[in-house]
Amino acid sequence: MKAFVTLLFLAVLGGAVFWYVTRPGTAGAETYAGLTGDAARGETVFWAGGCASCHAAPGAEGEERLVMAGGTALASSFGTFYAPNISPDPEAGIGGWSVADLGNAMQAGVAPGGAHLYPAFPYTSYTKAEPQDIADLHAFMATLPASDAANKAHDVGFPYTIRRLLGGWKSLFLDDAWVLTNATTDRLARGRYLVEALGHCGECHTPRNRLGGLDTANWLGGAANPAGEGRIPNITPGGLDWSEADIAEYLKSGFTPEFDVAGGEMAEVVQNTAQLSDEDRASIAAYLKAVPAVESAAQ
Incomplete structure (x- = not known):
């Protein structure tokens, strides 16, 4: 009987802790x-x-x-x-x-x-x-x-x-911590805000662990396509050798330096970034050239 009461107490305590830890928290x-x-x-x-x-x-x-x-x-x-x-x-x-x-x-x-x-x-x-x-x-x-x-x-x-x-x-x-901690200019800070916060680029371009959390050690280093076909590319300097001007133009027109054109889900993204100002697209490009290079995408 004592063992049963102890187990019951532990179960109730565990349930209370679970309920507290998992409660929805708002701002x-x-x-x-x-x-x-x-x-x-x-x-x-x-x-x-x-x-x-x-x-x-x-x-x-x-x-x-x-x-x-x-x-x-x-x-x-x-x-x-x-x-x-x-x-x-x-x-x-x-x-x-x-x-x-x-x-x-x-x-x-x-x-x-x-x-x-x-x-x-x-x-x-x-x-x-x-x-x-x-x-x-x-x-x-x-x-x-x-x-x-x-x-x-x-x-x-x-x-x-x-x-x-x-x-x-x-x-x-x-x-809510920034991945790129050394945004030393206004342009870099704006690019960081657009990429890491509003643009949520890391949600697709960064690999995830088994629980679905972002692997920030490989930030923007490419990831498996959740749809199951191919990979989402590495857009750090280790995988993308375009100039800042090339990146900004791609975000405006969808054309790559090789005169290819954005396709798939990225075509949707370009429809959004094309609506931004030239200054914002340049800020995104500056940020992408400043992030640490990931030489090979995490598998």
């Missing part, structure tokens, strides 16, 4: 309190953040890329995730969200109802974003067309259906 309303969004500045955040690449309907072109109806499939080794409707529709989309709601989703990975969001949504990068940029993005997204498209359920199996486990995952991998 707090005070982080976003008093911020007034500017839609014009928010448009830059929108394109830098690549929102249309995932949240526009698959195959959308032209003005339809501004309808954030969702539906894009995001394959991973943990299952297939589907980008949700983030249009201003108050029922199907996020039209009822406050700036704090959007901020906590983007920077803490927590939905307004308190549930953990899957890191297929790159909040591990957006956590480095400035709260004012979140407010500006919120203002811009309110100007976009509404869509009543229903969200598609993610295709994941047990135990990944237990969202509470993501609390433990976040304690390991949700970190």
